[in-house]
Amino acid sequence: MYTVSDICRLIEDFAPLSYQETYDNAGLILGSREMKLTGALICLDVTEAVIDEAISLGLNMIVSHHPLIFKGIKSITGKNYIEDCLVKAIKNDVAIYAGHTNVDSVRHGVNGKMAEKLGLQNCRILVPVNSNSVDGEEYGLGMVGDLPFAENENDFLARVKNVFHCHRIRYSEPTGKPISRVALCGGSGSEFIEQARIAGADVFLTGEARYHEFFTKGQNILMIDAGHYETEQFTKEVFFDLISKKLPTFAVRISRVETNPVYYL
Ligand SMILES: [Zn+2]
Structure with a gap:
């Protein structure tokens, strides 16, 4: 039977914890490393509904x-969803x-997956970190790559909206x-x-931009949030993909709970 420690090692071999930003808190958040696992549920955010889903599926680990x-945290008294989840x-x-x-x-993390969904080629890290990585491979934030064929801005905007299932x-x-x-x-x-x-990009696609950052006139680049x-x-x-490929007999599921806290009208 696999343990919490096996899953930690598998993920950290792929994305070492030393690569995280200083403000971050990646790694094991709750539970003992020796705990035997019945399976894991994958999500973007931990919410009570996700924990309920894991329990109902008989999976005793959540990977978010x-x-x-x-x-x-100085006390746990049900003040917010974090404490309720804990x-x-x-x-x-x-x-x-x-x-x-x-x-x-x-390279094959969050941004590599976005690049794959958009069909980008010749991808490289946008902001590489100037220190030696664990395996000699470049790491850092963002990604830049080329489309196989140029697209006009309206077509690209429509494709982004479609690929990422955006309401707007x-x-x-x-x-x-x-x-x-x-x-x-x-x-x-x-x-x-x-x-x-x-980096010569015609467009910069991100998930959160502030009002003033949309003033790109004269910069010759399209900003998309x-x-x-x-x-x-x-x-x-x-x-x-990482867990199911390395541990084909281990029960791993993707959560069906929609955890986006932003609503749109
Ligand atoms: Zn995020």
């Missing part, structure tokens, strides 16, 4: 992208693990030029637009 806990998971012996900015940073997307003033090079960063990555421009959840949702496939 966003860490349930970011900051220190209580429910502890009472039901469910372990919780998060692979976050370390999974953003590897926000974008800056069109530049009027065709799109061949695409830079992207899933989640909140709008600060990398300058690196995208330097397609939503945080929307741009990162395929990270569930990253975890699923």
